[in-house]
Amino acid sequence: AAGVIQSPRHLIKEKRETATLKCYPIPRHDTVYWYQQGPGQDPQFLISFYEKMQSDKGSIPDRFSAQQFSDYHSELNMSSLELGDSALYFCASSSRETGWNTEAFFGQGTRLTVV
Amino acid sequence: AQSVTQPDIHITVSEGASLELRCNYSYGATPYLFWYVQSPGQGLQLLLKYFSGDTLVQGIKGFEAEFKRSQSSFNLRKPSVHWSDAAEYFCAVNTGNQFYFGTGTSLTVIP
Numbered sequence: 001a002a003g004v005i006q007s008p009r010h011l012i013k014e015k016r017e018t019a020t021l022k023c024y025p026i027p028r029h030d031t032v033y034w035y036q037q038g039p040g041q042d043p044q045f046l047i048s049f050y051e052k053m054q055s056d057k058g059s060i061p062d063r064f065s066a067q068q069f070s071d072y073h074s075e076l077n078m079s080s081l082e083l084g085d086s087a088l089y090f091c092a093s094s095s096r097e098t099g100w101n102t103e104a105f106f107g108q109g110t111r112l113t114v115v
Numbered sequence: 116a117q118s119v120t121q122p123d124i125h126i127t128v129s130e131g132a133s134l135e136l137r138c139n140y141s142y143g144a145t146p147y148l149f150w151y152v153q154s155p156g157q158g159l160q161l162l163l164k165y166f167s168g169d170t171l172v173q174g175i176k177g178f179e180a181e182f183k184r185s186q187s188s189f190n191l192r193k194p195s196v197h198w199s200d201a202a203e204y205f206c207a208v209n210t211g212n213q214f215y216f217g218t219g220t221s222l223t224v225i226p
Contacts, residue, residue, distance in 0.1 A: 033213060033214065042205060043214075048212055048213055056212030092214075103209075106160075
């Protein structure tokens with residue numbers, strides 16, 4: 001079965017550079033979530049989208065922005081990268097058609113290292 | 116405000132022994148609860164979920180969890196642990212717009 005696809009899997013950037021992470025949800029899923037997981041930490045919610053509109057916002061820095069496109073894929077844009085941005089970034093998708101609060105399927109994550 | 120607490124940061128059990136991982140939640144409405152497992156460097160895999168109905172839910176890999184509203188708990192159990200169960204386990208509450216995760220419990224399995 002198709003899963004959530006994230007690209008790239010690994011990314012190394014220098015401080016003050018920009019990065020774009022991509023997420024391709026499961027087909028027919030309308031909701032995308034972005035999470036940041038630092039080393040040894042639990043996943044922290046960044047932002048979510050439903051039907052291409054932002055539905056909730058968490059601890060996402062102003063240097064980051066995200067959007068969901070017409071094909072439902074999402075991109076997380078990160079600028080002025082800092083060493084503290086090094087983390088595993090997860091994308092998850094779900095479908096509200098199957099019921100509110102249904103499970104989310106997580107991608108394998110993108111490991112971002114800022115040097 | 117909603118939150119999830121996993122009191123045990125790290126648990127060590129012997130292979131074949133039983134396991135219980137604790138999870139307490141704080142949420143004003145009916146909770147939608149999940150347990151995820153994460154192997155090192157990997158994504159989150161859903162073990163089981165509770166939406167409504169029977170308070171004892173069965174998941175994959177022989178795991179089960181019991182929802183106790185009076186205790187605001189959703190503890191994960193397995194009667195006999197296998198070495199491959201060693202991983203990080205996260206309890207989560209879904210509010211509709213986002214998941215709130217606990218800080219995780221790291222499970223070590225010894226021979």
